[in-house]
Amino acid sequence: MSRRLLLGVALFAGIVTPGGRLEASGSNAEAPRAVGQSVLTLGWANGEPTLRAEGRGVKFFKQVGKQRVAIRVEVPGDRIEVEADAAGVVRVGRNGRFLRFQMNDDFAASIALVQELTAGSRALAGLEGLVATIESNPQQEARAVMTSYALLHAIRGSAAPSRAMANAVKPPTSPIAMRASSRKDESPAACWAEFAVTMNEYLTQFNECIETYWWIPGWTATCAFQFAVQAELAWFWTLSCSGGMPV
Numbered sequence: 057m058s059r060r061l062l063l064g065v066a067l068f069a070g071i072v073t074p075g076g077r078l079e080a081s082g083s084n085a086e087a088p089r090a091v092g093q094s095v096l097t098l099g100w101a102n103g104e105p106t107l108r109a110e111g112r113g114v115k116f117f118k119q120v121g122k123q124r125v126a127i128r129v130e131v132p133g134d135r136i137e138v139e140a141d142a143a144g145v146v147r148v149g150r151n152g153r154f155l156r157f158q159m160n161d162d163f164a165a166s167i168a169l170v171q172e173l174t175a176g177s178r179a180l181a182g183l184e185g186l187v188a189t190i191e192s193n194p195q196q197e198a199r200a201v202m203t204s205y206a207l208l209h210a211i212r213g214s215a216a217p218s219r220a221m222a223n224a225v226k227p228p229t230s231p232i233a234m235r236a237s238s239r240k241d242e243s244p245a246a247c248w249a250e251f252a253v254t255m256n257e258y259l260t261q262f263n264e265c266i267e268t269y270w271w272i273p274g275w276t277a278t279c280a281f282q283f284a285v286q287a288e289l290a291w292f293w294t295l296s297c298s299g300g301m302p303v
Contacts, residue, residue, distance in 0.1 A: 096190075096197040098295070105292045107200050111189055114182035118204055120292035125285065127204050134178040138208060140285055146211055150174060159278055167213040167277060174212060183208070200291055207284035210277050215266070218280035221287070222259055247297035251290060258286045 097108045101119055109116040118127045124141035137149040144159035146166075150173050157166040174180060187205050190198040206217040265279035 096195075096201070098197060105295045107197060109186065109190075109197075109201050112182065112185045114179070114186045116183065116186065116201060116204070118200075118288075120288055122289070122293070125204075125207070125288040125292075127208070129179045129183050129208075131179050131182045136174060136177055136179045136208075138211065140207065140211075140281070142285060142289060144281075146281075148173060148211060150177065159281060167211070170212050180208065196291070203284055203287040203291060206280065207288065210280035210284050213277045215276040215280035218262070218283050219266075222262055222283065247294050250297070251294040254290050255287065258283060258290065261286075 095110050099106045099108065104119050104121045106117065106119045113131055115130050116128070118125060120126075123143070124139060127138045129136045135149075135151055137147075137154075139147040145156070146159070147154060147156045148170050149155070153173065155166075155169055155173055157169075183205065187201065190201060202217075202221050206221040209215075209217040262279055262283035265282065266276055269275035269279060
Protein backbone atom coordinates (compact mmCIF):
# COMPACT_ATOMS: atom_id res chain seq x y z
CA MET A 57 0.00 0.00 0.00
CA SER A 58 1.16 3.54 -0.73
CA ARG A 59 1.64 4.48 2.91
CA ARG A 60 3.96 1.56 3.61
CA LEU A 61 7.45 2.65 4.52
CA LEU A 62 10.07 0.63 2.69
CA LEU A 63 13.55 2.10 3.00
CA GLY A 64 16.45 0.71 1.00
CA VAL A 65 19.73 0.62 2.90
CA ALA A 66 21.41 2.81 0.29
CA LEU A 67 18.47 4.91 -0.99
CA PHE A 68 19.12 8.42 0.21
CA ALA A 69 18.04 11.76 -1.33
CA GLY A 70 15.53 14.50 -0.47
CA ILE A 71 14.90 17.61 1.56
CA VAL A 72 14.13 17.91 5.28
CA THR A 73 11.07 19.95 6.14
CA PRO A 74 12.12 23.34 7.62
CA GLY A 75 12.12 23.55 11.40
CA GLY A 76 9.44 26.24 11.30
CA ARG A 77 6.83 23.52 10.94
CA LEU A 78 7.95 21.70 14.02
CA GLU A 79 5.19 23.07 16.18
CA ALA A 80 2.05 25.08 15.50
CA SER A 81 -0.14 27.18 17.72
CA GLY A 82 -3.59 25.84 18.36
CA SER A 83 -2.51 22.22 18.21
CA ASN A 84 -4.93 19.75 19.74
CA ALA A 85 -3.65 17.75 22.69
CA GLU A 86 -5.15 14.65 24.20
CA ALA A 87 -5.27 14.03 27.93
CA PRO A 88 -1.78 13.67 29.46
CA ARG A 89 -0.82 10.24 30.69
CA ALA A 90 1.52 9.64 33.61
CA VAL A 91 4.28 7.14 32.85
CA GLY A 92 6.46 6.54 35.88
CA GLN A 93 7.88 9.91 36.91
CA SER A 94 7.06 11.42 33.51
CA VAL A 95 3.98 12.89 31.86
CA LEU A 96 3.36 12.05 28.20
CA THR A 97 0.83 13.84 26.01
CA LEU A 98 -0.32 12.96 22.50
CA GLY A 99 -1.57 15.73 20.25
CA TRP A 100 -1.81 17.06 16.71
CA ALA A 101 -0.21 20.03 14.92
CA ASN A 102 -0.64 20.90 11.23
CA GLY A 103 -2.53 17.63 10.84
CA GLU A 104 0.42 15.58 12.11
CA PRO A 105 0.65 13.56 15.33
CA THR A 106 2.81 14.95 18.13
CA LEU A 107 4.14 13.61 21.39
CA ARG A 108 5.33 15.55 24.43
CA ALA A 109 7.12 14.08 27.41
CA GLU A 110 8.25 15.89 30.53
CA GLY A 111 10.11 14.48 33.49
CA ARG A 112 13.29 14.87 35.52
CA GLY A 113 13.73 18.42 34.25
CA VAL A 114 13.68 17.39 30.57
CA LYS A 115 11.22 18.45 27.88
CA PHE A 116 10.87 16.15 24.88
CA PHE A 117 8.79 16.89 21.79
CA LYS A 118 8.38 15.20 18.44
CA GLN A 119 6.18 15.62 15.41
CA VAL A 120 5.93 13.07 12.62
CA GLY A 121 4.56 13.35 9.11
CA LYS A 122 4.28 10.77 6.34
CA GLN A 123 7.93 11.09 5.37
CA ARG A 124 9.81 12.86 8.17
CA VAL A 125 10.26 13.08 11.91
CA ALA A 126 11.27 16.16 13.93
CA ILE A 127 12.55 15.79 17.50
CA ARG A 128 13.48 18.32 20.17
CA VAL A 129 15.05 17.62 23.56
CA GLU A 130 15.76 20.49 25.93
CA VAL A 131 16.81 21.41 29.43
CA PRO A 132 17.51 24.94 30.68
CA GLY A 133 20.43 26.25 28.65
CA ASP A 134 20.75 23.37 26.19
CA ARG A 135 18.60 22.19 23.27
CA ILE A 136 19.09 19.39 20.73
CA GLU A 137 17.00 19.24 17.56
CA VAL A 138 16.91 16.51 14.94
CA GLU A 139 14.98 16.19 11.69
CA ALA A 140 15.23 13.09 9.53
CA ASP A 141 13.26 11.98 6.50
CA ALA A 142 12.51 8.68 4.82
CA ALA A 143 15.05 9.44 2.10
CA GLY A 144 17.91 9.53 4.61
CA VAL A 145 18.50 13.26 4.97
CA VAL A 146 19.37 14.34 8.52
CA ARG A 147 19.55 17.77 10.12
CA VAL A 148 21.03 17.99 13.62
CA GLY A 149 21.11 21.18 15.69
CA ARG A 150 22.32 22.32 19.05
CA ASN A 151 21.44 25.73 20.43
CA GLY A 152 21.01 27.25 16.98
CA ARG A 153 23.99 25.60 15.27
CA PHE A 154 23.05 22.99 12.64
CA LEU A 155 24.63 20.20 10.62
CA ARG A 156 22.98 18.67 7.56
CA PHE A 157 24.05 15.46 5.89
CA GLN A 158 22.77 12.46 3.95
CA MET A 159 23.25 8.87 4.89
CA ASN A 160 25.15 8.16 1.66
CA ASP A 161 27.77 10.75 2.63
CA ASP A 162 30.93 9.60 4.40
CA PHE A 163 28.94 8.34 7.37
CA ALA A 164 31.91 7.93 9.68
CA ALA A 165 32.83 11.57 9.05
CA SER A 166 29.23 12.68 9.59
CA ILE A 167 29.05 10.79 12.88
CA ALA A 168 32.27 12.45 14.03
CA LEU A 169 30.77 15.88 13.31
CA VAL A 170 27.55 15.02 15.16
CA GLN A 171 29.51 13.71 18.12
CA GLU A 172 31.54 16.91 18.22
CA LEU A 173 28.40 19.06 18.03
CA THR A 174 26.60 17.15 20.77
CA ALA A 175 29.57 16.50 23.09
CA GLY A 176 28.72 17.26 26.71
CA SER A 177 25.07 17.96 25.90
CA ARG A 178 23.05 18.30 29.08
CA ALA A 179 19.88 17.80 27.05
CA LEU A 180 21.02 14.37 25.87
CA ALA A 181 22.24 13.50 29.35
CA GLY A 182 18.81 14.46 30.65
CA LEU A 183 17.14 12.30 28.02
CA GLU A 184 19.09 9.31 29.34
CA GLY A 185 17.50 9.91 32.74
CA LEU A 186 14.04 10.38 31.24
CA VAL A 187 14.33 7.14 29.29
CA ALA A 188 15.40 5.29 32.43
CA THR A 189 12.02 6.10 33.97
CA ILE A 190 9.95 4.75 31.06
CA GLU A 191 12.00 2.12 29.20
CA SER A 192 10.28 -0.84 30.87
CA ASN A 193 6.79 0.60 30.45
CA PRO A 194 4.69 -1.17 27.75
CA GLN A 195 2.47 1.85 26.99
CA GLN A 196 2.74 2.97 23.37
CA GLU A 197 3.58 6.56 24.33
CA ALA A 198 6.62 5.31 26.23
CA ARG A 199 7.66 3.14 23.31
CA ALA A 200 7.39 6.17 21.04
CA VAL A 201 9.97 7.99 23.16
CA MET A 202 12.21 4.94 22.91
CA THR A 203 12.15 5.02 19.09
CA SER A 204 13.40 8.60 19.17
CA TYR A 205 16.03 7.69 21.74
CA ALA A 206 17.29 4.98 19.38
CA LEU A 207 17.32 7.42 16.46
CA LEU A 208 19.33 10.00 18.41
CA HIS A 209 21.90 7.35 19.28
CA ALA A 210 22.05 6.04 15.70
CA ILE A 211 23.08 9.41 14.29
CA ARG A 212 25.79 9.55 16.96
CA GLY A 213 27.17 6.17 15.88
CA SER A 214 25.62 3.69 18.32
CA ALA A 215 23.31 0.88 17.24
CA ALA A 216 22.84 -0.55 20.74
CA PRO A 217 19.61 1.35 21.60
CA SER A 218 18.10 0.28 18.27
CA ARG A 219 18.93 -3.33 19.08
CA ALA A 220 17.28 -2.94 22.47
CA MET A 221 14.31 -1.15 20.94
CA ALA A 222 13.90 -3.92 18.37
CA ASN A 223 13.35 -6.31 21.27
CA ALA A 224 11.22 -3.94 23.34
CA VAL A 225 8.94 -2.29 20.78
CA LYS A 226 6.49 -5.08 20.24
CA PRO A 227 3.49 -4.03 18.12
CA PRO A 228 0.00 -4.71 19.51
CA THR A 229 -1.21 -8.13 18.44
CA SER A 230 -4.45 -8.88 16.68
CA PRO A 231 -6.45 -12.14 16.67
CA ILE A 232 -6.21 -12.09 12.89
CA ALA A 233 -3.10 -10.74 11.17
CA MET A 234 -5.11 -8.82 8.61
CA ARG A 235 -3.61 -5.96 6.64
CA ALA A 236 -5.29 -2.57 6.70
CA SER A 237 -6.83 -1.56 3.42
CA SER A 238 -6.49 1.89 1.88
CA ARG A 239 -10.14 2.77 2.44
CA LYS A 240 -10.96 5.80 4.57
CA ASP A 241 -13.13 3.67 6.84
CA GLU A 242 -10.24 1.56 8.09
CA SER A 243 -10.94 0.21 11.57
CA PRO A 244 -8.48 0.65 14.43
CA ALA A 245 -8.09 -3.14 14.61
CA ALA A 246 -7.09 -3.28 10.94
CA CYS A 247 -4.67 -0.37 11.37
CA TRP A 248 -2.92 -1.94 14.34
CA ALA A 249 -2.80 -5.31 12.61
CA GLU A 250 -1.07 -3.65 9.68
CA PHE A 251 1.38 -2.05 12.12
CA ALA A 252 2.20 -5.46 13.58
CA VAL A 253 2.87 -6.95 10.14
CA THR A 254 4.90 -3.93 9.03
CA MET A 255 7.04 -3.78 12.17
CA ASN A 256 7.83 -7.46 11.92
CA GLU A 257 9.09 -6.86 8.38
CA TYR A 258 11.23 -3.94 9.57
CA LEU A 259 12.68 -6.04 12.39
CA THR A 260 13.66 -8.68 9.85
CA GLN A 261 15.27 -6.06 7.60
CA PHE A 262 17.16 -4.58 10.56
CA ASN A 263 18.55 -7.93 11.67
CA GLU A 264 19.56 -8.83 8.12
CA CYS A 265 21.25 -5.45 7.72
CA ILE A 266 23.27 -5.93 10.91
CA GLU A 267 24.25 -9.48 9.98
CA THR A 268 25.28 -8.48 6.45
CA TYR A 269 27.18 -5.26 7.12
CA TRP A 270 28.51 -5.68 10.68
CA TRP A 271 32.10 -5.71 9.39
CA ILE A 272 31.91 -2.28 7.69
CA PRO A 273 32.89 0.55 10.11
CA GLY A 274 29.86 2.68 10.94
CA TRP A 275 27.40 0.65 8.90
CA THR A 276 25.58 -0.82 11.89
CA ALA A 277 24.63 2.77 12.79
CA THR A 278 23.22 3.14 9.27
CA CYS A 279 21.13 0.01 9.85
CA ALA A 280 20.00 1.46 13.18
CA PHE A 281 19.10 4.79 11.59
CA GLN A 282 17.00 3.09 8.95
CA PHE A 283 15.15 0.96 11.50
CA ALA A 284 14.56 3.87 13.90
CA VAL A 285 13.08 6.10 11.19
CA GLN A 286 10.92 3.24 9.94
CA ALA A 287 9.63 2.65 13.46
CA GLU A 288 8.90 6.36 13.95
CA LEU A 289 6.91 6.67 10.74
CA ALA A 290 5.07 3.35 11.10
CA TRP A 291 3.97 4.09 14.67
CA PHE A 292 2.61 7.54 13.90
CA TRP A 293 1.04 6.43 10.64
CA THR A 294 -0.90 3.95 12.74
CA LEU A 295 -2.12 6.73 15.03
CA SER A 296 -3.29 8.67 11.99
CA CYS A 297 -4.98 5.59 10.52
CA SER A 298 -6.73 4.46 13.68
CA GLY A 299 -7.53 7.87 15.14
CA GLY A 300 -5.77 7.29 18.44
CA MET A 301 -4.30 4.78 20.83
CA PRO A 302 -5.74 1.24 20.97
CA VAL A 303 -8.06 0.67 23.90
